Amino acid sequence: MSSNDRYSRTFDVLELLVSRPDGMTVTEISKRLDLPMSSSHNLLKRMVAAEVAAVREDLRYTLGPRAVRLGIRIVDGLEVRAISRRHLVELARTTGDDVYLAVPLGRRVSYVDRFPGSRPVTVDIRLGQSLFLHATSVGKLFAAHDRQLRRKLFAEERPRLTSHTLVTDEELTAELDRIVDQDYAVSREEAIVGVVGVAVPIRDDHGAVVAAIHISALSNQMNAGTERELVDAAATAATQIERDLGRVHPAAPEGRVAGL
Structure with missing residues (x-):
């Protein structure tokens, strides 16, 4: 995934998470964005590290504190x-x-x-x-x-x-x-x-x-x-x-x- 694609996909994920305050699994995000599981997982990992996304104990992803x-x-x-x-x-x-x-x-x-x-x-x-x-x-x-x-x-x-x-x-x-x-x-x-x-x-x-x-x-x-x-x-x-x-x-x- 190129840098431009990654930035674009980051905003796609944020739009999904805004609409789902209960959180989403990596599988749900992967299906919604039509991305391979590995690409979705790597993207979410970067977003969590940057605090624009957060992952709960049940492995559901939500908006991170920086995004909020x-x-x-x-x-x-x-x-x-x-x-x-x-x-x-x-x-x-x-x-x-x-x-x-x-x-x-x-x-x-x-x-x-x-x-x-x-x-x-x-x-x-x-x-x-x-x-x-x-x-x-x-x-x-x-x-x-x-x-x-x-x-x-x-x-x-x-x-x-x-x-x-x-x-x-x-x-x-x-x-x-x-x-x-x-x-x-x-x-x-x-x-x-x-x-x-x-x-x-x-x-x-x-x-x-x-x-x-x-x-x-x-x-x-x-x-x-x-x-x-x-x-x-x-x-x-x-x-x-x-x-x-x-x-x-x-x-x-x-x-x-x-x-x-």
Whole structure:
């Protein structure tokens, strides 16, 4: 079985297990997918090792803890998308810049919604496309707050996309620490020449980062004051979204971004 076939079959098995909370035997799975028993057994063994499937004492296979966690995060992300839409439309209108909503999906980060501003940045960033963790503002933001994504950032290849891209361990460690302290991230032409990205987190009621607002702006229209205005505007929108999600904020929140 090729790698592509194995990935495809993994999702086929997950679809079967979602519909059978009581579990399925390897024989049942093999028949449903029209796979040889040996191939089914090897695939299930890999899925159990990766914790996307689990096997009970009666040798019936069920969804594993990793698959369940991912499912919960996807549902949370879809809820954030629906609730955040009106706030992000308004943010794009007031700033004039393109606004994106980003969410973590397993071990990658993707944009799931886009709201063009009146002066859109002409960059083709497809929704659902996996983003670089080391070079994009939202990638760095999630890596700063998520241990799994931080490990992935330092383990994977980090191409130098522009002359401004941070690629060394020392640079990125300092950058992620700074993002945690200031509670926002900026990519200054690190992914695309001429484009600055600003990202702020959206948190659930437990304080976990479940999504992020990203604003794309042209670098020739940016200075320190403009950058601060975008960060503050995005942080205000994030707070509004969090309140709609049920997160309780103090009357005068402090510490979301430096200077507030």
